[in-house]
Amino acid sequence: MSSIPLPPPGEYIKAVRETSRAARTKANISITPESIKRLLLSPAFTSTFERLRVAHGMAMPLNFPSVASELNVLSVLSLLNFASGYRVPLHQATGRGAFDNIRAFVFSAFISSSTGAGDYFSARGMQNMTETTVADLMNVTDAIHVERPHEQIPGLTVGELGGPVWEVVQLIAKTLKETGDALVAGGYPDLGNFVLEALKEGEKAKKAGGDEAEVTVERLIRGIPAFQDMALVYGEPVYCFKKALLTLHAVALRFGNSDSPSVPVPRTSHLPIFSDNVIPSLLVHLGVIDLSNADASLGLPQLFPDAQSPEKLYRLLDAAEPTAPADKKAKNKEVPKEGPLLTVEQAYVLRAAAIDACELIVETAKELDTSKASEDLSWLKDITLPELDAWIWAVAKDRPDYRKLERFALRNTAYF
Secondary structure (H helix, E strand, O other): OOOOOOOOOOOHHHHHHHHHHHHHHHOOOEOOHHHHHHHHOOHHHHOOHHHHOOOOOOOOOOOOOOHHHHHHHHHHHHHOOOOHHHHHHHHHHHOOOHHHHHHHHHHHHHHHHHOOOOOOOEHHHHHOOOHHHHHHHHOOHHHOEEEEEOOOOOOOEEEEEOOHHHHHHHHHHHHHHHHHHHHHHHOOOEHHHHHHHHHHHHHHHHHOOOOHHHHHHHHHHHHOHHHOOEEEEOOEEEEOOHHHHHHHHHHHHHHOOOOOOOOOOOOOOOOOOOOOOHHHHHHHHOOOOEOOOOOHHHOOOOOOOOOOOHHHHHHHHOOOOOOOHHHHHHHHOOOOOOOOEOOHHHHHHHHHHHHHHHHHHHHHHHHOOOOOOOOOOHHHHHOOHHHHHHHHHHHHHHOHHHHOOOOOEOOOOOOO
16 A cells, blocks of 8 residues: 555645646756747647547447446556556567557457456456466567576576566556455446446536546545555655546546436546656657756756757657658557656656646647737637647657657556
């Protein structure tokens, strides 16, 4: 159990914003109005925002027997939305990045369950999940061993379980088991039922004039350890709660326009961003988050040494160069370059900076004078935090030059 206290009741969303700003300020990470306006008015942003503003990657091309089944799988996909620190080894092992591997695992487990292999995503099925099953469903059984010299026979090597992909397998199995334990202890048949109950509590609060998102998020975080995404920075808690917030937004995107009144749909346009490693890294590369004068005792200025290069910024903020579909597909298969491996404190202060940066970006967009722009940019005043989050996350995959940009990595975490 974490020794970090949870926020006061009713203040979880507020705590994300306030602790993020405090950590970013204390670390002396600079975010200027000029750098924000430069991004908002750049061709890179204005030419792609409309297309990418809802591209969170949570759509599931599966046939579900019921709304309850779909909600459960969607909730599990949000729960397991981590492994970003293993992007490069996963690319080397499977040709796919972290989230694409997680999504493939979830789809494979659901399809296997549907064909009589036992329901992996029931509470009991999660409790009984093994590393062997995870590796099989991820199709990585040939990537979870490392060789070491035999202790007694010179020249002989022996294989044993280990390496970064094995760490991912262990994290997935541990998260599912831990969540299954919590669900069984609470009397829930699966995660979807738990999420549905939290959504209904939120709906009740909404009818009484409260914020349903606040109530639902708090319930998710209190009930499921894998949603308790927080760390100490400078001895003070920083709350990110990426996966809990994303769960709400995924529900809103999927069921917001559906004819499924059985799933209450929370309002999510006011939620903080779902901070991972992609968003802060990209905001550094795009010149919004400036680490050049940040806290040297945390080693922040050295993390992305060429990020403030004017020539590089100019290219990145310009419109993307046209790419033939075949070239784009080939480049997507390239193994990306490993970014800096961070400590927990470094990772959380950068994630906090991204949360605060996006708050400032949306605030600036609402007040931005676009009357002298050569095109109609009045839509900038209406952008929301989840849309901005989606754009940053999606454009990082969309542009070949952005795909090559280094992202920081934190290993051995199940939070992002």
